[in-house]
Amino acid sequence: MTAQFNHTIIASLDPQRMAKFYLDLLEAREEPGWGPFANISLAHGVLLQFASPPIDFPPQHYAYLLDDEHFDRAYATVCKREIEHWADPQRQLAGRINRDHGGRGIYLLDPSGHYLELITRSYLPVAG
Structure with a gap:
């Protein structure tokens, strides 16, 4: 590719x-x-x-893969700033971390209302 x-x-x-x-x-x-x-x-x-943009926009979803140490720092920032977050995209498991795909992850909203996902393991296997 x-x-x-x-x-x-x-x-x-x-x-x-x-x-x-x-x-x-x-x-x-x-x-x-x-x-x-x-x-x-x-x-x-x-x-x-x-x-x-010159028009109203629907919320989008952006996922970011972080290493474990970066995730720890990001999660500490989310907690320190009291940013609402969830373990699931349906926003039912408030204030929790998921353990999906052999890693950890959270969902949160950015200041414009987009859905962010921070994960420590990719959904795809690592190539190579």
Whole structure:
């Protein structure tokens, strides 16, 4: 496979606030912005661009794979900031961590209402 994910634009009510939220939680790197975009980058050159769209937008789902130590730090941040979170996407198991796929995971909402999933094990087996 030669295709590699490069970037996406995430619809945002407040692009700067969204970039800061993701920057801290994902331990990302701040990147220069241009036009309507507040930008951050993740590992492997993946760029997240936050911008306010000219229309209403439905919530989206974004899942991020973290190593165990990063998950511990992110979860501590979620708890310290009292960010509501769940062990399940149906939002029935409040304040808990799931143990799905041999790892750990949580679901939460970002400041624009998108569903975030933080996991420590991929749903797919590791290639190689």
